[in-house]
Amino acid sequence: MSVRKQFRTALCGLALTGVVVTTAQGPAAATPVVDGAAKVSAVAAAEDAAARSMARSLADSAWRAEAGRAVAGGKEIGLKALADTSRTGAAASLVADVAAADSSVLAAKGLTASTGGLLTVTLTGAVDSRRAPLVAVAPSDDEAAAVTAYDTQGRAHALDPSRTPDVPVYVIGIDGDKAVEAGMKVLDRELAARGVATAATPAASPATTTAAAAGTGFWTSRITSVRLNDDKEPWIKGDAEIFSIVSGFGLDGKVRVDTVTHPYLNNDGTTYYPNQILVNWSQYKYNLADVVMMEDDGDTNYSALAKAIATALLTIADLGAYIPLVDPVVDAIPSSFWTDDADFVDAWYTLSRETTGTRDGAGGNGRFTFDRYWVSAL
Numbered sequence: 603m604s605v606r607k608q609f610r611t612a613l614c615g616l617a618l619t620g621v622v623v624t625t626a627q628g629p630a631a632a633t634p635v636v637d638g639a640a641k642v643s644a645v646a647a648a649e650d651a652a653a654r655s656m657a658r659s660l661a662d663s664a665w666r667a668e669a670g671r672a673v674a675g676g677k678e679i680g681l682k683a684l685a686d687t688s689r690t691g692a693a694a695s696l697v698a699d700v701a702a703a704d705s706s707v708l709a710a711k712g713l714t715a716s717t718g719g720l721l722t723v724t725l726t727g728a729v730d731s732r733r734a735p736l737v738a739v740a741p742s743d744d745e746a747a748a749v750t751a752y753d754t755q756g757r758a759h760a761l762d763p764s765r766t767p768d769v770p771v772y773v774i775g776i777d778g779d780k781a782v783e784a785g786m787k788v789l790d791r792e793l794a795a796r797g798v799a800t801a802a803t804p805a806a807s808p809a810t811t812t813a814a815a816a817g818t819g820f821w822t823s824r825i826t827s828v829r830l831n832d833d834k835e836p837w838i839k840g841d842a843e844i845f846s847i848v849s850g851f852g853l854d855g856k857v858r859v860d861t862v863t864h865p866y867l868n869n870d871g872t873t874y875y876p877n878q879i880l881v882n883w884s885q886y887k888y889n890l891a892d893v894v895m896m897e898d899d900g901d902t903n904y905s906a907l908a909k910a911i912a913t914a915l916l917t918i919a920d921l922g923a924y925i926p927l928v929d930p931v932v933d934a935i936p937s938s939f940w941t942d943d944a945d946f947v948d949a950w951y952t953l954s955r956e957t958t959g960t961r962d963g964a965g966g967n968g969r970f971t972f973d974r975y976w977v978s979a980l
Contacts, residue, residue, distance in 0.1 A: 645711065646900075646901075648704075648710070651702070651706075652703035656772060659692040659696040660754050661692070661734075664690050665691075669688075678775075679723060711904060712903040712906060720780060721774060723773065724773050724775070726770075729770050735770040736761075738761060738771050739774050781843070784904075785898065785904035786861040787802075790802040792904075792912075796908070796913075799885075821884070821974060822975045823879070823880050823973075825878045826971045826972065827876075829873040829968070831870055843898040844895060845898065846863075846894065847859060847861055848892070855920035857915040862879075864878070883955045888924040895948050896945060896947055907935070911931055911934045913934065914931065932946060948963030953972075
């Protein structure tokens with residue numbers, strides 16, 4: 603999951619509590635400080651390797667000053683872009699390590715190289731201090747009591763989440779919005795490849811397309827407002843990356859899945875008014891569909907998620923009456939996706955084309971307000 607703007611602010615509440623481990627030998631040896639034999643995800647390991655490498659590179663004062671200017675004011679920028687545009691020797695040595703870390707992140711999330719780099723960096727803490735900076739990564743454990751940060755010698759320090767640091771702290775994270783956008787394309791494409799109709803499926807033939815959609819337009823369900831009680835995102839990790847999986851039976855009677863991203867849905871306890879289309883009813887046979895809302899917690903492998911959902915849904919046949927698909931979708935999610943991965947947020951059963959007004963999710967965590975919206979053909 604990305605380390606978003608709220609984490610940058612929250613990290614101002616951290617303090618250096620002391621050296622925990624000794625200097626690492628290099629990026630390949632990077633190992634986050636974890637409790638016992640806790641498993642470290644591939645994404646967390648890549649972020650950690652990039653953080654160690656970035657920390658060592660900041661021993662160069664010219665590069666440190668350049669990096670500080672680039673992220674001044676809390677700006678979040680791509681780590682690869684930052685290193686690539688510098689002419690300092692320290693940045694040049696960092697480029698290869700960042701490329702390797704980005705490649706590992708993309709592979710772990712089931713994304714292609716065309717997605718581009720996902721690692722980001724920002725600066726917080728005592729940004730005006732002349733002390734050597736630290737480089738930190740948000741912990742993968744939502745309940746972590748400390749944040750690991752590295753100094754310019756590669757030594758790891760534990761940061762206390764309850765106290766303010768007196769040193770500048772660079773934070774390495776993931777561009778979550780970019781990852782989710784790319785992930786939805788992978789999900790659509792791979793579900794379609796496995797036989798589940800999606801937005802990536804070739805358009806239906808005129809014979810199976812409704813007259814309304816083919817001629818004058820089509821009806822949709824539009825989200826006029828949405829609110830979450832809990833976005834499944836701990837405060838230390840910042841903004842949530844929310845997406846929905848809409849499922850039902852297509853015009854051919856086979857299961858269909860459409861994905862919708864909600865990039866505006868950053869915080870729980872806040873009502874948003876997106877006027878966003880959730881369901882295009884011209885694609886569905888029964889004028890009924892289900893919605894499962896999820897949050898990408900960082901390690902989501904979209905290819906694996908597509909495979910799991912397709913395997914579950916392709917066993918369901920159209921028997922002439924609508925069958926709710928929420929439970930098969932939720933049950934298909936691998937158990938590893940319930941840790942620091944794609945979190946279940948809430949679900950809405952059997953939305954209809956006529957659904958309007960406010961609908962609470964089945965789990966009581968989310969609330970949508972809908973209206974019917976006609977999309978006219980051009």
